[in-house]
Amino acid sequence: MSNEYAIQVDDVHFSYPDGHKVLKGASCNIRYGEKVALIGPNGAGKSTFMSLLNGVALATEGRVVISGKEVKKDNLKEIRRQVGIVFQDPDDQLFCPTVFDDVAFGPLNLGLPRHEIEARVSEALDTVGLNGFETRSSFHLSFGERKRLAMATVLSYQPDILVFDEPSTNMDPLNRRKLIQWLTNSDKTILLCTHDLDIALDVCDRCLVLADGHFVADGKASEILYDRKLLEVNHLELPLALMTHELLHEKLSSGKMDAEHKRIIASFLHAHRHSHGPEGHEHVHIHFHPHEHQHMHGDVSSQHVHESFKVTAIGKQVVKGEPHSDHHHHDDGHTHSHDEGHDHHTHDTPGRE
Numbered sequence: 148m149s150n151e152y153a154i155q156v157d158d159v160h161f162s163y164p165d166g167h168k169v170l171k172g173a174s175c176n177i178r179y180g181e182k183v184a185l186i187g188p189n190g191a192g193k194s195t196f197m198s199l200l201n202g203v204a205l206a207t208e209g210r211v212v213i214s215g216k217e218v219k220k221d222n223l224k225e226i227r228r229q230v231g232i233v234f235q236d237p238d239d240q241l242f243c244p245t246v247f248d249d250v251a252f253g254p255l256n257l258g259l260p261r262h263e264i265e266a267r268v269s270e271a272l273d274t275v276g277l278n279g280f281e282t283r284s285s286f287h288l289s290f291g292e293r294k295r296l297a298m299a300t301v302l303s304y305q306p307d308i309l310v311f312d313e314p315s316t317n318m319d320p321l322n323r324r325k326l327i328q329w330l331t332n333s334d335k336t337i338l339l340c341t342h343d344l345d346i347a348l349d350v351c352d353r354c355l356v357l358a359d360g361h362f363v364a365d366g367k368a369s370e371i372l373y374d375r376k377l378l379e380v381n382h383l384e385l386p387l388a389l390m391t392h393e394l395l396h397e398k399l400s401s402g403k404m405d406a407e408h409k410r411i412i413a414s415f416l417h418a419h420r421h422s423h424g425p426e427g428h429e430h431v432h433i434h435f436h437p438h439e440h441q442h443m444h445g446d447v448s449s450q451h452v453h454e455s456f457k458v459t460a461i462g463k464q465v466v467k468g469e470p471h472s473d474h475h476h477h478d479d480g481h482t483h484s485h486d487e488g489h490d491h492h493t494h495d496t497p498g499r500e
């Protein structure tokens with residue numbers, strides 16, 4: 148068996164004991180290090196599909212293969228070391244009296260020495276912003292805190308494949324940003340099930356759409372998440388960032404506004420996808436931060452030159468990197484100069500290029 152893929156799913160069927168058929172021939176292969184968004188309407192079977200990946204449920208037909216090993220009753224321990232699932236409901240995952248114990252549970256099971264366990268707990272809690280919570284009772288945390296704690300209980304045993312079921316639900320904006328940052332920087336194989344298509348767009352290279360018991364689309368996230376028709380047919384909608392962008396473009400091209408409104412909208416349209424790299428991480432994500440710049444509205448696309456930068460921490464610190472020239476054009480017909488001391492960045496316009 149080839150070991151090329153982290154996850155191989157071949158023609159999987161799954162029915163619940165009550166006879167409800169959820170998966171009817173789902174197939175996909177995920178390579179090591181890929182970050183894949185899993186989207187689909189409510190009840191499509193996303194959570195069910197995820198539970199097959201570490202044998203919480205077993206396929207009724209077909210095969211699920213993790214790093215070359217088929218998921219079977221007799222190898223679940225080994226499979227679960229490799230595949231960590233952060234479930235939708237944190238209460239499925241928390242069962243110890245304290246935060247420390249919950250996060251230490253995985254590494255303890257791996258038989259790691261005490262100092263290593265402590266280091267891993269500390270690192271995992273740090274990642275989810277819960278350091279200092281070690282002695283608190285897991286059950287007395289707020290729902291959003293329990294979601295983050297559930298994530299820490301999986302991160303602490305460092306599985307190669309991470310599966311997240313709706314991780315951003317109930318997260319406040321700062322923790323959502325931290326989650327995006329962590330996911331973006333991670334070099335693990337990641338499957339991310341989410342209704343937050345902005346996160347999917349930010350983090351994932353690839354996107355699977357689950358509907359009618361199988362994958363109805365599998366391709367580049369930047370194509371699928373821009374495909375209004377495909378999303379609508381499957382009861383999904385464009386990421387908010389793209390909708391806003393489209394709306395503003397429409398407004399701008401309608402011509403029915405005064406110069407001040409034009410200036411504001413063009414400024415927002417300037418808040419778009421950024422590429423960070425080559426150090427740290429490479430990804431595109433969308434910032435909405437209006438900033439002052441000069442522009443001219445012409446009827447032809449314009450080109451401009453500015454500098455690249457690298458982000459060391461999202462929302463915290465922006466460090467200017469090696470300057471290089473980069474030409475872009477905008478179809479909203481404005482030029483701008485970056486001379487007001489705000490973040491310098493490379494950008495392109497989502498859905499427009």
Ligand SMILES: Nc1ncnc2c1ncn2[C@@H]1O[C@H](COP(=O)(O)OP(=O)(O)O)[C@@H](O)[C@H]1O
Pocket residue numbers: 163164165167169187188189190191192193194195196
């Ligand atoms: N334990 C269960 N027994 C019977 N049906 C279930 C069970 N769990 C989920 N289902 C049904 O299976 C379908 C898929 O559920 P789920 O995988 O949770 O969907 P999703 O995560 O895409 O919203 C739904 O129709 C749901 O009602």
Ligand SMILES: [Mg+2]
Pocket residue numbers: 193194195235312
């Ligand atoms: Mg679900």
